[in-house]
Each structure stands twice: as structure tokens, then as C-alpha cells.
Amino acid sequence: MHSLTNIWNLGIKELRSLGHDPVLLGLIVFAFSYAIYSLATGMSYELRNASIAIVDEDRSRLSGNLVAALLPPNFRPPEQIASGELDQRLDDGRDTFILDIPPKFQADVSAGRAPAVQVNIDATAVLQAGIGASDIQQILTGEAAKFYYNGLDRQPDPPVSLRPRIAFNDNLESSWFMGVAWLINIVTMLAIVLSGAAVIREREHGTLDHLLVMPLSPFEIAMAKVWANGLVIMIAAGLSLTVVVRGMLGLPATGSFALFMVSVMLYLFFATAVGLYLGTIARSMPQFGLLFILVVLPMILLSGGYTPLESMPRGLQIAMQAVPSTHFVKIAQAILFRGAGIDIIWPNLAVVAGVGGLLFALALSRFRISVSQTGG
Numbered sequence: 001m002h003s004l005t006n007i008w009n010l011g012i013k014e015l016r017s018l019g020h021d022p023v024l025l026g027l028i029v030f031a032f033s034y035a036i037y038s039l040a041t042g043m044s045y046e047l048r049n050a051s052i053a054i055v056d057e058d059r060s061r062l063s064g065n066l067v068a069a070l071l072p073p074n075f076r077p078p079e080q081i082a083s084g085e086l087d088q089r090l091d092d093g094r095d096t097f098i099l100d101i102p103p104k105f106q107a108d109v110s111a112g113r114a115p116a117v118q119v120n121i122d123a124t125a126v127l128q129a130g131i132g133a134s135d136i137q138q139i140l141t142g143e144a145a146k147f148y149y150n151g152l153d154r155q156p157d158p159p160v161s162l163r164p165r166i167a168f169n170d171n172l173e174s175s176w177f178m179g180v181a182w183l184i185n186i187v188t189m190l191a192i193v194l195s196g197a198a199v200i201r202e203r204e205h206g207t208l209d210h211l212l213v214m215p216l217s218p219f220e221i222a223m224a225k226v227w228a229n230g231l232v233i234m235i236a237a238g239l240s241l242t243v244v245v246r247g248m249l250g251l252p253a254t255g256s257f258a259l260f261m262v263s264v265m266l267y268l269f270f271a272t273a274v275g276l277y278l279g280t281i282a283r284s285m286p287q288f289g290l291l292f293i294l295v296v297l298p299m300i301l302l303s304g305g306y307t308p309l310e311s312m313p314r315g316l317q318i319a320m321q322a323v324p325s326t327h328f329v330k331i332a333q334a335i336l337f338r339g340a341g342i343d344i345i346w347p348n349l350a351v352v353a354g355v356g357g358l359l360f361a362l363a364l365s366r367f368r369i370s371v372s373q374t375g376g
Contacts, residue, residue: 006216010224011231014198018232024197028232031186032240037248040179046172047074047131052097054078055086060106062147066099066117069139074132086120096122097132109144168254168337176337179245181305184332187237187264188325191271192278192296194229196288199279199367218368222276226360229275230268237264241336255335259342263331266349270324270356277363280370305329324352 018024052075056063067078081089081098089095100118108115119136123129169176238261245251278295282288301307302316303325309317320326327348334340334348342349 003217003220006220007223007227010216010221011228014225014228015232017198017201018194018228021201024194027193028190028236031190032183032236033244036179036182036186036240036244039182040175040245040249046174047128047135049073050075050097050128050132051095052076052078052099053081053086053089053095055081055083055098055100057083057103058101058105062106062109062144063101065143065147066101066140069143070099070136074135090120090122093122093124096125096128097136099136106147109148112148173250175249176245176251179249179251180332180336181329183237183240183245184305184325184329185300186240187233187267188271188300188328189292189296190236191229191233191268192275192292194232195225195272195275196279196282196292197275197285198225198229199276199370200282200285200288203283219364222364222367225276226269226272230265230272233268233271234261234264237261245336251336254337254339256339256341259345260332260335263328263335263345263349263352266353266356267324267328267331269360270352273356273360273363277359277366280363280366299323299325302326303329321351322355324355327351 049072052070054067056067070078075097078099079095083100086098086100090098098120100120102115102117105115105117117140119133121129121133166172238257241257241260246253274295278288278291282291302312302320303323304320309320309326312320331345331348331352334345
């Protein structure tokens with residue numbers, strides 16, 4: 001009980017110290033609110049307001065139908081240009097797509113001669129170019145087929161009927177995916193930053209020397225930093241999920257909020273342990289920042305939050321299975337998108353708890369060594 005009292009009081013000290021640091025407080029508020037919303041909505045995987053121009057050399061009813069089918073919000077209103085302007089507009093980056101409809105296009109379609117329509121694409125914006133090329137092909141094919149079979153009683157059935165069934169994100173809203181991905185990343189980054197900065201702040205302010213002359217163990221000092229900073233991250237993550245991800249971004253509340261928060265709590269043992277370990281190695285905040293870049297950013301990028309693990313080299317896939325952030329990404333996506341329960345995610349939770357516990361023990365051992373060196 002005496003040890004628990006010391007951990008509680010030291011944790012309160014950590015919270016008060018954080019409360020007197022306006023920079024870190026501002027970073028927490030910014031990261032869990034505006035940063036998540038702007039990053040989720042600012043980078044879209046859908047085709048939005050793509051600039052397109054038309055070289056209409058046919059001037060027929062069918063070519064007019066093609067132009068009219070290129071509708072907002074996927075495309076901006078198409079601009080009619082002359083054929084001589086095509087190359088220059090692509091070179092200047094004024095248009096992402098330029099559609100060149102050849103002469104006698106309607107006559108060739110009516111005669112069944114399958115004329116070619118040239119689609120010129122500026123692929124410097126590669127994501128928009130790939131999606132837009134597919135959309136334009138579907139629009140042109142659909143409008144040409146509608147015109148060709150207009151005089152027939154029944155349009156022939158296609159050889160293959162494709163009926164897609166989209167689960168968990170019917171409208172393919174990329175902001176839902178990006179919002180959850182950035183919530184996961186910010187939980188990881190700030191948990192590491194806060195716990196590591198707490199260690200360095202004690203050393204730089206000289207308060208670590210004061211703690212060493214008190215009847216306190218290194219375990220009590222480390223646990224206080226873990227629960228205090230972890231509590232701040234948990235509260236911020238819960239509010240961000242409720243207000244920003246589910247409220248402002250519109251993610252349906254399919255999964256269990258309580259189960260997600262329990263998963264965050266287990267994951268924070270790993271994340272705070274990483275911060276604690278890096279904080280004992282770095283001697284100043286600039287050094288801590290460099291270590292953060294070397295260790296944390298690769299871990300975030302390779303955890304499967306942005307790129308599926310299946311698309312990575314086999315050796316890298318196997319190695320990342322030992323990193324709890326990979327399993328936390330799976331847990332968060334399973335709960336928040338698919339409404340998964342404990343019966344589905346327990347293997348991932350077991351890995352997070354096991355690896356997190358081992359790393360926490362290693363960080364605590366390193367913290368003891370660092371404290372003893374400081375005391376000496």
C-alpha cells in the first residue's frame with residue numbers, strides 16, 4: 001500500500017507538471033482534434049474536382065452526351081479546347097485529363113466500327129490519374145452502349161455480370177479510414193513523446209536528483225510516469241474518437257467503445273515503455289527527437305495502417321508480427337469498422353500484452369540503471 005501511495009502521488013505530480021507545460025498541452029489538443037480531422041479530410045482517395053478538358057472534333061449528340069456525363073463532384077465542368085492546345089495544357093499542368101473525341105465518332109459508333117477515343121492523362125498526380133482513368137472508361141463505355149442500343153427493344157446482357165457487395169464502408173469514404181489510421185498513429189506518437197519527455201524533463205530541471213534522495217524506488221518513479229501519461233492519452237483518444245472520428249467524420253458507432261479503450265490501455269504499456277527507454281538513452285530533447293524519427297516513424301509506416309502487410313516483402317511481414325503496433329492496427333480496425341468482439345481480437349491483444357510487458361520490463365531495467373548512474 002505504501003508503494004501504491006507513492007505511485008499515486010508521483011503520478012499526480014506528473015499531471016501537475018504536464019498542466020504547467022502549455023506547449024505539450026497545446027500539442028495534445030491539436031493532435032487529437034484538428035490534426036486528425038484535417039489529415040483525414042485533406043487527403044482523399046476518391047476522385048474529387050478533377051480538372052478535365054474536351055477536344056470535341058465530332059460535335060455530335062453522342063459527344064455531347066459524353067461531355068454531359070462527366071459530372072461533379074468527381075470532375076469540374078469540362079472545358080472545350082482546340083486540338084492545338086492539348087499538349088501545352090498538359091505541359092502547364094492545367095488539366096489532369098484531356099479527352100479527344102475524333103471526327104465522325106457518332107457515325108462510327110452507329111455503324112459498329114468501335115472508334116477509339118483518346119484520353120490524355122497527367123500522371124504526376126498518380127492516385128487521381130489512376131482512379132480517373134477507370135471512371136472515364138466506365139462513363140464512355142456506358143454512354144456509347146446506351147446510344148448504340150437505343151433503337152433496340154432489349155439491350156443484350158453482358159457476358160459477365162459483376163455485382164459488388166461492399167461491407168463496412170458502403171460509400172468507400174476514405175476519411176473514415178484515414179481518421180482511424182491517424183488516431184492510431186497519434187496515440188503511438190504522443191504516448192512515446194510524453195513518457196520520454198517526462199524522463200528528460202526530470203533530468204533537465206534537476207527534479208530527478210530530488211526524487212533520488214527520497215525513499216522511492218525506480219519502479220515507483222517509472223510506474224507513476226506510465227499511468228499519468230497513459231491516462232492523458234486514453235482520455236484524449238476517447239474524446240477524439242467520439243467527437244472527431246465518429247462525430248465530425250461520421251464513422252458509424254459499430255464497435256464497442258469500452259473494448260477499444262481497453263485495447264488502448266494495453267497498447268499504452270508498449271508505447272510508454274518505448275518512450276521511457278528512449279528517454280533513458282537520450283540526454284536532451286533534440287537527441288530524443290532524432291531517436292524518435294529513427295525508431296517510431298518506421299514502426300508506424302510499416303504497421304499496416306497505410307500499406308497492407310500483404311504487399312510488403314515476406315521477411316518484413318514476419319518481422320513486423322513482433323511489433324505490437326501492427327496488432328494494434330488490426331485491433332482498432334476490427335473493432336471500429338467491423339464491430340469485432342473479444343472472441344476475434346484476443347490473439348492480437350495477447351501479443352500486444354506479451355510484447356508490451358517484455359519491453360516494459362526492459363525499459364524499467366534500463367531506467368534503474370539510468371537512475372543509479374544519475375545518483376552516483
